[in-house]
Amino acid sequence: MHFSSLIQSIKERREMLQVTQETLADLSGVGLRTLKQFESGKGNPTAETLTKLGNALGLELTFQVKTTTPEE
Amino acid sequence: MHFSSLIQSIKERREMLQVTQETLADLSGVGLRTLKQFESGKGNPTAETLTKLGNALGLELTFQVKTTTPEE
DNA sequence: TACAAAAGAGCCATATAATGCACTTTAGTA
DNA sequence: TACTAAAGTGCATTATATGGCTCTTTTGTA
Numbered sequence: 001m002h003f004s005s006l007i008q009s010i011k012e013r014r015e016m017l018q019v020t021q022e023t024l025a026d027l028s029g030v031g032l033r034t035l036k037q038f039e040s041g042k043g044n045p046t047a048e049t050l051t052k053l054g055n056a057l058g059l060e061l062t063f064q065v066k067t068t069t070p071e072e
Numbered sequence: 073m074h075f076s077s078l079i080q081s082i083k084e085r086r087e088m089l090q091v092t093q094e095t096l097a098d099l100s101g102v103g104l105r106t107l108k109q110f111e112s113g114k115g116n117p118t119a120e121t122l123t124k125l126g127n128a129l130g131l132e133l134t135f136q137v138k139t140t141t142p143e144e
Numbered sequence: 145t146a147c148a149a150a151a152g153a154g155c156c157a158t159a160t161a162a163t164g165c166a167c168t169t170t171a172g173t174a
Numbered sequence: 175t176a177c178t179a180a181a182g183t184g185c186a187t188t189a190t191a192t193g194g195c196t197c198t199t200t201t202g203t204a
Contacts, residue, residue, distance in 0.1 A: 001119075001120045001123060001124075003119050003123070003133075005134065006119065006133065006134070006135060009134070009135035010135065013135075020179085020180060020181085021180070021181065021182095022180080022181095030162085030163095031162055031163045031164075032163085032164085033162075033163050033164065033165090033183095034161080034162055034163065036181065036182060036183085037161090037162090037182090037183090039181085039182090040181080040182060040183085042182090042183090043161075043162090044118045044119055044120045044160080044161070045118065045119050045161075045162090046116045046117065046118050046119070046161065046162085046190090046191075047073075047075050047078065047116055047117050047118075047119075047122060048073045048116045049161085049162080050119060050135075051073060051075070054135055058137060058138045059135040059136065059137060059138060060135065060136050060137075060138050061075075061078065061133065061134075061135060062077065062078070062081070062133075062134055062135075062136050063078060063081035063082065063085075063122075063126055063131040063132065063133060063134075064131065064132050064134050064136075065130060065131060065132075066130045066131060066132050092149085092150060092151090093150070093151065093152095094150080094151095102192090102193090103192060103193035103194075104193075104194085105153095105192070105193045105194070105195090106191075106192055106193060108151065108152060108153085109152090109153090109191090109192090109193095111151085111152090112151080112152060112153085114152090114153090115191075115192095116190080116191070117191075117192095118160090118161075118191065118192085121191085121192080
């Protein structure tokens with residue numbers, strides 16, 4: 001199973017803020033190895049890891065209702 | 073670390089659809105033990121587990137930008 | 145209250161996530 | 175092209191998530 005959309009969110013946000021993986025690892029408290037693995041699509045991170053990364057970047061991990069036909 | 077908001081999303085959605093933990097476990101392919109642990113706030117599920125549960129319930133795991141002052 | 149279904153918890157084995165360290169690869173730049 | 179910072183990978187260890195089985199607790203209802 002891949003999590004491209006989650007990965008992209010983190011990656012885009014991190015790059016937008018011009019933060020290196022190393023800095024994000026420090027800021028978030030997640031191991032650098034773990035972050036590298038996640039961003040390169042290798043991992044299956046835990047909710048805690050995702051939450052920590054999100055917190056450091058101002059992102060919140062949520063469940064959104066899937067809508068086939070966009071509301072509005 | 074607790075994930076009350078994620079837990080609530082799953083729990084509410086499951087109950088709204090009147091699906092038992094056992095059925096959801098079957099539908100999602102997640103072990104019953106794992107689901108029970110998650111819903112009772114004990115676990116630290118992996119992205120895969122969360123995604124499987126979400127899929128079965130029509131929920132998508134996403135990162136949302138945290139806004140202190142709602143954009144609108 | 146008695147019963148049954150659903151939910152929660154203990155125990156345990158297996159799989160794998162997290163992490164550090166060292167090394168390789170890639171990308172940007174003088 | 176040579177150099178450097180950032181990103182990606184292999185390996186090994188430790189911690190823990192998963193999931194089955196069984197038992198207990200909770201909840202809803204006749």
